[in-house]
Amino acid sequence: MDNNVKNMVGKVFKDMADALETGQFGERVRVGITTFGSEHGVENIVKGAEIAQKRDSSIEVVLIGPKVDSQLTQVVVGTEEEGYKKMEELLDNKEIDSAVTMHYSxxxxxxxxxxxxxxxxxxxxxxxxxxxxxxxxxxxxxxxxxxxxxxxxxxxxxxxxxxxxxxxxxxxxxxxxxxxxxxxxxxxxxxxxxxxxxxxxxxxxxxxxxxxxxxxxxxxxxxxxxxxxxxxxxxxxxxxxxxxxxxxxxxxxxxxxxxxxxxxxxxxxxxxxxxxxxxxxxxxxxxxxxxxxxxxxxxxxxxxxxxNKEKKDENSEEITPPEKEIVTGTISGIDIMELEDAVKVLWKNKVYAESGMGCTGPVLLVNENKIEEAIKILSKEGYISNESNIC
Structure with a gap:
């Protein structure tokens, strides 16, 4: 956190210097970008970020990832998952105005x-x-x-x-x-x-x-x-x-x-x-x-x-979901057209679930402690074919 605070303090002085140099004294738009996950490496993301900030003085890019050799503002995190959480935190706290990331659900x-x-x-x-x-x-x-x-x-x-x-x-x-x-x-x-x-x-x-x-x-x-x-x-x-x-x-x-x-x-x-x-x-x-x-x-x-009147008439059975739980476990491999039906099957079997979508396709979100139980239910009902569906 100390490094992050130093970066934020440094930002204030950098903004002042940029304003004197460019004549632009308004608040800059802050865009965060997570640097983990690229097939071309962290350097690929950093170089793109540096180009974006260099060509537009109204933008400040905030790197979210491992410490790198760059003059851009950095928020250092250790893993890709930590990067997503920090990105969401910065957005929700309005410390950045928008964010760019990969493989987000x-x-x-x-x-x-x-x-x-x-x-x-x-x-x-x-x-x-x-x-x-x-x-x-x-x-x-x-x-x-x-x-x-x-x-x-x-x-x-x-x-x-x-x-x-x-x-x-x-x-x-x-x-x-x-x-x-x-x-x-x-x-x-x-x-x-x-x-x-x-x-x-x-x-x-x-x-x-x-x-x-x-x-x-x-x-x-x-x-x-x-x-x-x-x-x-x-x-x-x-x-x-x-x-x-x-x-x-x-x-x-x-x-x-x-x-x-x-x-x-x-x-x-x-x-x-x-x-x-x-x-x-x-x-x-x-x-x-x-x-x-x-x-x-x-x-x-x-x-x-x-x-969707006809579709909804076919699936008119009302199923009350069980008590809501934290859902951080994901199950993939379910056809998008059957995703909501799969959620209801789990609800019917007293397993709380939510539907979601990752970059690779639809996912079901369940409590991590209930992944195996959920997979058995879905396999029995024909929604998945095997137990290799944990993301």
Missing amino acids: FPIGVSTVGRVLTPGKGREMFIATTTGTSSPHRVEAMVMNSIYGIITAKAMGIENPTVGILNVDGAVQVERALKEIDKNGYKINFTNSLRADGGSIMRGNDLLGGVPDVMITDTLTGNILIKMFSSYTTGGSYESLGYGYGPGIGEDYDRTILILSRASGIPVVANAISYGANLAKGNVKEIAKEEFKKVNNAGFKEVLKGL
Whole structure:
């Protein structure tokens, strides 16, 4: 802690010196970044962070990880897990405005909006979404993703972003739902495909050309897309282009946390930090509150309920969850479409559980002391095939 206090004191004097040098006397945006976990090493993250701060004097980058040789502000932690906890603490205490990290598990209902540079015309485009899961139900998730993408684009200064829906399973249902919301008063600026027949359902050509400001898709497809946009020039092992997987957005979610891949290279690290800083400057949290208020007034929740009426009727049995427990144990390997049903099976068997989503897929969260019991129940019920599912 002594080193951290010294760093914070040093920050005050550094801010004064920077203000005298640059003439910028306002409060700088502070962006934290965890440095553990990159496939390219800690140095890869540090170099990207140094580039981000050097090119924008309004940003202060805070490294969260092992002690390194850098002039950047550092908060020293010993492990990757400690890094996540410290990052959350700094965010919650408002000591940093946003954060960038890798392999972070968001709760169901929160997913990330990526930002890429499209090769066809060099346009920037938001992909909603790229990690996390807005809902276990595909169409519902894509409708939610649409709002998340609009929020992010507005926070980045696009007042009336154009929206397109990628032509994947469920796209027509998504379009129908969004047009109902639009008709109810939440205006959506649908774009047109560059193909001759037009329409707001987007083709591969529209992806390459960056036709919409916000491209709506399911998260798994979005994850593949951003990996391809980020590393198509390098063969896939090093992400060299774009701004990363973006911020986790969700109703009532109050942390601005952006995701990088473990394969993200120095340029993407630098861009992701800049992305996080600009979201903080654009007041993404307040914009999210305003947009959710407006879309809810347009019957958003009712439209979502209508999408899953048949599914919910099939699973209408009411199950009361057992007493809530601390859930730090994770179980993977469950299909996303069965995740919520698996939670209810555990509840029915008196094991408290919650659903979540990591960068590698859906997870169930249970108390660490009940992992073995939970796995046996899930295996018996056919949700997992073996006992090698502990994350």
